[in-house]
Every structure is written in C-alpha cells, then in structure tokens.
Amino acid sequence: MMCQLFPYAEHVTRWLEPEQQRAWRAYVRMQGELNAHLSRQMSVDSEISMADFAVLVQLTDTPDERVRVLELARSLHWEKSRISHHVARMEKRGLVRRENCRSDGRGSFVVLTDLGRSAIEAAAPAHAETVRALVFDQLSDAEVETLREISEKVFTRLTTGECASVIARCDADDPMEVVPEESGCPEA
Amino acid sequence: MMCQLFPYAEHVTRWLEPEQQRAWRAYVRMQGELNAHLSRQMSVDSEISMADFAVLVQLTDTPDERVRVLELARSLHWEKSRISHHVARMEKRGLVRRENCRSDGRGSFVVLTDLGRSAIEAAAPAHAETVRALVFDQLSDAEVETLREISEKVFTRLTTGECASVIARCDADDPMEVVPEESGCPEA
DNA sequence: TGAACCTGGATGATGTGTCAACTATTCCCG
DNA sequence: CGGGAATAGTTGACACATCATCCAGGTTCA
Helix, strand or coil: CCCCCCCCHHHHCCCCCHHHHHHHHHHHHHHHHHHHHHHHHHHHHCCCCHHHHHHHHHHHCCCCCEEEHHHHHHHHCCCHHHHHHHHHHHHHCCCEEEEECCCCCCCEEEEECHHHHHHHHHHHHHHHHHHHHHCHHHCCHHHHHHHHHHHHHHHHHHCCHHHHHHHCCCCCCCHHHCCCCCCCCCCC | CHHHHCCCHHHHCCCCCHHHHHHHHHHHHHHHHHHHHHHHHHHHHCCCCHHHHHHHHHHHCCCCCEEEHHHHHHHHCCCHHHHHHHHHHHHHCCCEEEEECCCCCCCEEEEECHHHHHHHHHHHHHHHHHHHHHCHHHCCHHHHHHHHHHHHHHHHHHCCCHHHHHHHHHHCCCHHHCCCCCCCCCCC
C-alpha cells in the first residue's frame, strides 16, 4: 500500500536470491525515478529533451559538427528509424539541418545549426550539475568505481553473444537471419 | 571529449571528474540497453509489455485482484493520466477491466481478468530468468550489495527535499506526504 | 551491361508517455 | 443547507519509440 514500486515478490523470489531481489528492486526504482527526473529537469529549464541532448552531444563531439545518420544511430545505439524521425523533428525546430552526402548519393549528414549549438550550451551546465548533485555527491570514490564496473559488465553481457543479435539491428539489419532462440537470450 | 563542449562550464558549475564521467557514461549506456533488452524480451516471448507487467504485478499482489486507479499510480510512481491511458489500452486487450467503486462515486477499480492472470503467469518466469542471466550472473555478492546501496542512496536523494516536490505530483500538493523509505531500512 | 542484392535512409501505422484542461463527486466549513 | 476547494479519474493534443515496409543509390558478378 505504501511506496513499494515493483513488488515482484511473488513472481521473482523463486528465481532471485533475497539479496539480489532487494538490489534489483532498488535499482529499478532508482533508475526509473532518475530518468524521469533528468528528463524533466532538462525540458523544464531548457528547450530540449534528453534525446535532443544526446544527438546534439554527438554533433558537437565531431570537428565538422556534421555526422552521417547511420553513424548517429550506431553511436547512440538507436534504431535508424528512430534517429530518422527524431532528426526530422529536430530539423523542424531548427536545431539541426540535413545535408546530402556527395560521395554517397544515398547518405545524408545531420549538421548542427547555430540554434542547436546554443541550445546545448545552454542546457549542458544545468544537466551536469543535476547529475552531480543527484548521483555523484551521494557516492564515494569506491562506489563510483563499482558502478562503472557493474555497468560495464552488464553492458558487455548485453552486447555479446546471443543478446547481441538484438542490438545488431542497427549494425546490420538482416532480420531474417535472426535465430528463433526459444526463450530469449539468457540461456547462454 | 564532452568537457570541451562546455567552454564556460568550468566557471558556471563543476562538471564531472574524469572517473565520474566514465562511470556516468557507462551507466547511461548500460541502463538504456538493459531497459531495451528487457522490454524486447518481454514482448517477444509473451504478449505483454513491461508496463503491462508492472500493472499486472500490482493486481496479483492484491488479495482481491482489484486496485483503485490512484493507488496504482502511487505504487508505480506513474502519473494518473498515464495509468488511465494504460488501463484503457489494457482493457481493450482484455487484460483488465474497470469497475465502479460504490463507496466513492468518483473512483473506479481496475480488476484482473483471467486473461490478465494467465498473461502474467506466462511472462514472469522468463523475465526473472532474463534478469538473473543479464545482471546477477555477472556480479559478485559484493557488487550486488554495492548496487543496492548506490540505488538506495540516489533514490533517497531523489525523493527527499526539493526533488520530492517533483515526484509528489501524483500525491497531490502535500510534499510531506512523500514516504521516506519504508521497511527497506536503507542503512541495513 | 544488367540482374540480384545490399545499404542508407525515409515513411506511416501503432503503441506509449506527458501535459494541460476537463468532468464529476466528495469534503470542508460557514 | 450551500458554495467553494480538494479529489478521482478521463480526455485530447502532442512528443516519442518501434515495427514493417518502401525506395533510391551502390555493389557484385556473370
């Protein structure tokens, strides 16, 4: 009745150890709230969303401030249609513009505009400050290190072996070759 | 790197230490991939989404298998309009149904249907197995403990003080209503 | 050359989340 | 009692993510 977020108790207890279950519930809850808070903070005190921010970061990280659409998809781990839709919306708002690629008639670049640059420059400090205040001010150096190790381990697991086939969608979309794989990838 | 994106960030705010930044990027990537993978796994080998699952868990955890809409919103930390929309969609698919509340003419219950019950019973084992395989099989006991501690610290920060007012949206306008941490005893 | 195939990207349908505004009931208090 | 305020929940508009499909431009190879 109170504040229990994901009381998997009945369903998960049999498969996770009690300690694991407590950790999982705490993680899920924290992660949801943190995402919500960061998104909200970003769109409240700037005019862009977290997704816009991610795209703009990729662009400002590039000397040219122009990146091919599919490379954006790869570096953000987004599907190509997602990046396409999102760039279309950002273009409509003037944050980026598209440019044709002369060396490859199919391709197109996403180019940072002045408005886009000033938008990310306006948004970044508050975002960084929020992350610092919400996360890193709460953690010791050892905890930060462990957080990184945990994240890397899980991420590696996610992008290795059978799980990778899911993510491979944007690296090479040959969906026909994806093996049926009965109950997901966990069966490694 | 990102640091040079923010020319005057140094003057306005503390950006992140290099180790913090690495940890943050690792966490963000992991968290995004993990969410995507869990969602995908769930909707591939069962006919429900993670959001459906969360709602169904709340219902099956209740003796009656019926919960008031606003209580759903509170326990899931969702906005009331989100739960309303989502329940409408689930009702359309036969997973739940609505029932009027006689003791309060404004209220309504969300009630689990047989289809809903069999859907969650079919989905839960594979989900738990996926979580175990992707996360806990990668981590030592110490890492699991640290993950829980980190999550609890950040979550506490998110639901305390000024941040709480943001989350309190669904708890009406009484910020003191926000429950700090129930039986969890973060420092245990 | 040209047919089969691959690749980069766009598009439309659909499901989902958020915000603001709205209705209807109940509560509070004079 | 009556009139406001709070509460429970819905609705519509819009932003966003995913999926399947389409298409134009390149590649391969006979």
